[in-house]
Structure formats: structure tokens, C-alpha cells
Amino acid sequence: MIVEEIMKTEVITLSPTDTIERALTLLNENHIRHLPIVDKDHCVIGIVSDRDVRDASPSTFDDDPNPAELKNEIRSIMTSPVITVHPLDFVEEVAGIFYEHEIACVPVTKEDRLVGIITEKDMLYTLIQLTGTNVQSSQIEVKVINKPGILPQVSQVLGKRKVNISSVLIYPYKEDANYKIIVFRVQTMNPMPIINDLKEAGYEVLWPNMPGMSP
Template sequence: MLVEDIMKTEVITLNPTATIEEALLLLQKNKIRHLPIVDDEKQVIGIVSDRDVRDASPSTFLKDADSSELNNEIQTIMSHPVITIHPMDFVEEIAAIFYDKEIACLPVVSNNRLVGIITEKDMLYTLIQLTGTHVQSSLIEVKVPHRPGILPEVAAIFGKRKTNIVSVLIYPYQSDPDYKILVFRIQTLNPMPVIQDLREAGYQLLWPNNIAEPRR
């Protein structure tokens, strides 16, 4: 999935000479948390968050607070330089930027011009879509040897039952490099037939656990 598939293209921005008060009003009116600061050519030169604006605003608990600080230009509190991404970047890769840099918003830039924005909330929603948790489904975890061809082998068992696979995740098995865990979300309310097929094929299920169902 590409950044252009999930980015918001209607981005509210400010120029660097706008006041902190203008930023505060925009954030409150539009219920957003970040404002890219752009020049006349829509090049990103900074970014401010709702926290930056709150920290620069007079305290609401002080009667005689000096509100003149709100007249300061937004460029006096903006963060810069700004980490940006491209519309053709992969979503999975920019997730690492959010984590490593501990940031909550990334402007999207093409040809040095702002074309969109992605937030932590956008990333979380995308993760929900990629993992299939937004679809009514059943989850199955299978421990398998880490070798070529193992995924289609296991998936073939679902195919025999004509079971629709919503998503597949693969991750390491603890610290053992010889094994992987395949996590399938399947679109069925009764996963027991395919679970039994997996057990009969000799695969170890971590979820549901590998205890055989009692015979009735």
C-alpha cells in the first residue's frame, strides 16, 4: 500500500508570519492536532502541534496572564527542519519513521510542494485494514518451519475448504530462527473444519491451542 492511498489531500496550513492565535483558532475550529507551515510556493518549512501552541499560550488559570504572546508569529515556535515523505513511499516503511522518530504527523511532499498529510491515527486505521480486524472473521495462528514454500502449502488447506482468507501475517517464533508463525484471518463463523484439517496435516496451532477437540 502506498502513502498516496491513505494520505489526506485537503491540508490546513499556515504561512510563517501568521500569529499563534490564528494557529490556535484553526486547530480548535477544525479539531486537528498539526499544522504544516508553508511558504508562498507551498514548500514545507516547519510544523506546529496543538501542544506547541498550548505551551506558547498564556495559562487559562491566571487572571492577569499576558495574552500578547498570542500575537507572536507562528515561525517563532514551529519545529524545523521537517521530516517529510513522498506519495509513492510504502506505508509499511513510513510506519517505522513514526516509531523511530516518535512523531505523530508526516507531511507528504512531491516536487518540493505539500500534497498531503498522514497522522498516527491514519496509520492505526490502515493497520486495522491490513490485518483484517475490521472484518468479521476468525483468527488462526500456525507454527511452521521457516522454509521456502511453506505459506502456499498451508494456504492450500484453506483453499480445499473454499475458505476466504482476509489477511495473512508472518512473524518470528520467539527467538527460534527455524520457525515462523503464520496468522490467518478467515471469513467464516465456523473455523472448526479447517482447524481440524490443519491438525490432521500435522501443523501445530498456537491459536486455537493445539489440544485436539474431544470426540462426540
Template sequence: MLVEKIMKKDVYTLPPTATIQEALELLNKKRIRHIPIIDEAHHIIGIVSDRDVRDATPSVLDKEAKRDVLKKPIRSIMSHPVVTIHPLDFVEDIARVFYDEAFGCLPVVSEGKLVGIVSDKDMLHTLIQLTGTHKQSSHIELKVPHQPGELAHIFSIFGKKKINIISLLIYPNQEGDEHKVVVIRAQTIHPQPIVEELSHAGYEIIWPKPLVGAE
């Protein structure tokens, strides 16, 4: 999946000359957590988060100091330079950037100009869609030999049972490289028949666990 499929295109921005007060009002009014700071050519030159604004604002008890701080330009607290991504980047790749850098958002830039933004919440929502957990389904985990043809065999079993696969994930097996863990979201609320078929085909079932007392 490409970044352009999940990015928000309507981005609320401010110029570097805007005040911290204006940033605070925009954050509260639009209920957003990040504001890209752009110049007249729509180039991104910084970014401000709700935490940046909160940390820069004195206690509400010190009203005089608070008024002075809120009059300062936003460029005085913005973070720069800014790490950006491209609309044609793969979501799977930028997920690693979010994880490694602990970013709350990443601006999307094309031909030097800001065209969108992706937040950590957008990434989580996308992960939910990719894994199929937002749909009524059953979770099945198998230990599968790491060799050609195994996935085709598994698909044929699902096809014989006329059960759609909503999503498929493959994880490393902690016990060695000879097997992989295949996680399937199946479009059924009664997974036992397909699980039994997979077991008869020789696959080790990790989940669902066998019923206690079942033979």
C-alpha cells in the same frame, strides 16, 4: 501499500506570519492536531502541533500575558526542519519512522511542495485494514517450518475447505529460525474445521487453543 493511498490531501496550513491565535482557532475549528507552515511557493518550512500551542499559551488566569503571546507569529514556536515523506513511499516503511521518532504526523512532499499529510491515527487505521480486524473473521496462528512451499500448502488447505483468507502475516518464531509464526484472518466464524485440517496436515496450532477435554 503506498502513502498516496492513505494520505489526507486537504491539508489545513498557515503562513509563518500567522499568529498563535490564528493557529489556536484553526486547531479548534477543524479539530486537527497539526498545522504545516508553508511559504508562498507551498514549500513546508515548519510544523506546529496543538501541544506546541498549548505549551506556549500562559494560564487563563494571566489574561494580559495570554493576549501578548497569542499575537506572536507562528514561526516563533514552529518545529523545523521538518521530516517529510513522499507519496510513493511504502506505508510499511514510514510506520518505522513513526515508531522510531514518535511523530504524531508526517507531511507528504512531492517536487518540493506539500501535497498531503499522514497522521499516527491514519497509520493505525491502515494497520487495522491490512490485518483484516475490521471484518468479521477468525484469527488462526500456526507454527510453520521456514521452508519453500509451506504457504502454498496452507493455501491449498483453505482452498479445499472453500474458506477465503482475509489477511496473512508472518512473524519470527522466538524459539528459533527453523519455524515462522503465520497469522491468518479467515473469512469464517467457525474456524474449528479448518483448524483441525491444518493440525492433521502437521502444523502446530498456536491459536485457537484446543478445547478443554477435547481429544
């Protein structure tokens, strides 16, 4: 999945000379948390978050109806330079950027111009879709030897039951690098026949593997 499939294209922006008061109004009216700052060519030159704006705003206990702080230009508090991504970048790579830089939003640019935005909420929703947890299904975790061709071998066992596979994830088995875990999410509420097939084929099912389940 690539960025342009999940990004929001209707982005509310500010110019660097807009006021902090204007930013506060836009954040509150639109229930958003980030505002890219763009120049006259619609190139991203900065970004502000709701926290930036709150920190720059006067205390709620201030009696002044027109505090001077709110009249300051937004460029005085914006973060610059800005980390951006391209519409054709892979979503998985963007998730790494979010984690590595501890950010909650990235503008999307093409030829240096703003074309969209991705937030951490967008990333979480995409993760839900990629893992298949948004549909009724059962999760099966299988411990397998880490060798080429193992995934189609295990998938062939599931194929005998003619169930839809919502998603497949693979991650290392921490206790032994010679093994890995394949996580299948299958569209059935009774995974027992599949689990029994896997065990009969010699595979170790880690989940579900609760007391009382047939070996």
C-alpha cells in the same frame, strides 16, 4: 499499499508569519492536532502540534484578554526541518518512521511541495484494514518451519474449505529462529474445520488452541 492511498489531501496550513492565536483557532475549529507551515511556494518549512501551541499559550488563569504571547509568529515555535514522505512511499515504511522518530504526523510532499498529510490515526486505521480486523472473521495462528515455499503449502490446506482469507501476517517465532508464525484471518465464525485440517496435515496450530478443542 502506498501513501497516496491513505493520505488526506485537504490540508490546513499556516504561513510562518501567522500568529500563534491563528494556529490555536484553526486547531480548535477543525479538531486537528497538527498544522504544517508552508512558504509562498507551498513548500513545507515547519510544523506545529496542538501541544506546541498550548505550551506557547498563556495560562488559563491569566486574566489578560489579549495576551501578548498569542501575537507571536508561528515560526517562533514551529519544528524545523520537517520529516516528510513521498506519495509513492510504502505505508509500512512510514510506520517505521513514526516509530523511529516518535512522531504523530508526517506531511506528504512531491517535488518539495505539500500534497497531503498522514497522522497516527490514519496509520492505525490502515493497520486495521491490512489485518482484516474490520470484517467479521476468525484468526488462526500456525507455527511452521522457516523455509521457502511454506506459505503456499499452508494456504493450500485452507483453500480446500473455500473460505475467503482477509489477511495474512508472518512474524518470527521468538523461541526458535528456525520457525515462524503465519497468522491467517479467515471470513468464517467457525474455524474448527480448518483447524482440524491443519492439524491433520501436520501443522501446529497455536491459536485457537484452547482446552476442549480436538487435537
